[in-house]
Amino acid sequence: MAHTPRSSDHRDYQRVPRVVTAMARDEAHGASVAPHHHERAQLLYATEGLMRVQTDAGVWILPPRRALWIPPGVVHHWSSLSKVTMRTIYVEANAAKAYGDNCRVIEVSPLLRELILALLDEPIEYPLPGRGEHLAMLILSELAAAETVPIAIPWPRDRRLVAVCTAIMADPGSSRNIEQWADEVGASARTLIRLFPKETGLHYRQWVQQVHLAEAFGRLAQGHSVGAIAAALGYASPSAFSAMFRRILGKTPQHYLTEWRSPLTLHPA
The missing domain is CATH 1.10.10.60 (Homeodomain-like)
Known part of the structure; x- marks a missing residue:
């Protein structure tokens, strides 16, 4: 069954009544997004391509298999250093407290990657209970176990x-x-x-x-x-x-x- 196209506007994901939501967005080389922040935490991740992300506190270069954890409210902006296939997730602010209040680069395990892609196959407001909820809980579990890469x-x-x-x-x-x-x-x-x-x-x-x-x-x-x-x-x-x-x-x-x-x-x- 065909899915309704998902929004690629981050604002449409901030108040969805689900703990974890996933957004897909493709960007051309040289694209950029002006400084902004989210109500939710974001795991900024691309399955392909390179991104540069900056906050007042630091700069990060993100290749595939690396993602940046951005706590709620942190102003950031990013640019693509190549063609980018962004597959990012947003985590409800209360749930995000367990994962730290500082930006950090994490290693994206093969399992975490596949879980994110699988959640993108579910409706944005996936049924509860159901497959989407299980995927979301597994994503949170993988985030808790993810290795921090000391590059900042x-x-x-x-x-x-x-x-x-x-x-x-x-x-x-x-x-x-x-x-x-x-x-x-x-x-x-x-x-x-x-x-x-x-x-x-x-x-x-x-x-x-x-x-x-x-x-x-x-x-x-x-x-x-x-x-x-x-x-x-x-x-x-x-x-x-x-x-x-x-x-x-x-x-x-x-x-x-x-x-x-x-x-x-x-x-x-």
């Missing part, structure tokens, strides 16, 4: 630091050091060194490494080789880049490259 780019407020961070995001492979950035924005290197942990919670090199990790995930998802990524990000060798990657994430980039080139399945070998 904290965003500063100081205008000098914003200028530096914006330039680094635009050219993450830049070889400029903090003294050169200081000259460019009219501050001393000592001032920038002090501002980075004060404004972002990270020292300069740690912040740059988070940018490199986010950029690497995006390039890995696009099928770039580890050697090409290391060169683009200014590392002396692929092994130097891989060592940084593994030190922070506990896995090598080769692990993710192999995983993302493999077909997604509920029962991976």
